[in-house]
Amino acid sequence: MEERDFFTETTEQRTHTLTCPKCGQSGEYKVTWVVRRKRPQLPRHADERDRAKFAKAQSYMVRRDDKLGCANIRCRKPFEITSLQSLAFLQD
Secondary structure (H helix, E strand, C coil): CCHHHHEEEEEEEEEEEEECCCCCCEEEEEEEEEEEEECCCCCCCCCHHHHHHHHHCCCEEEECCCEEECCCCCCCCEEECCCCCCEEECCC
């Protein structure tokens, strides 16, 4: 059984305040995340190893965007998102 069988996967956009390293101006940016939430119960065709993995599984989200364009009209340069973690666990 694969890890995907334990989770439901959705895509969400969340707003974060980020600062452009080129011009130094901060702004609100929408960052795309892939959210994987743990299913309420284990699929039927699971064995003992799958039950142990499912018990340890936890909901989490992975950042999809690596670069954003600056919101400043004079700058507009792309920059990498370094201030946000690429993986975050969720509290259910």
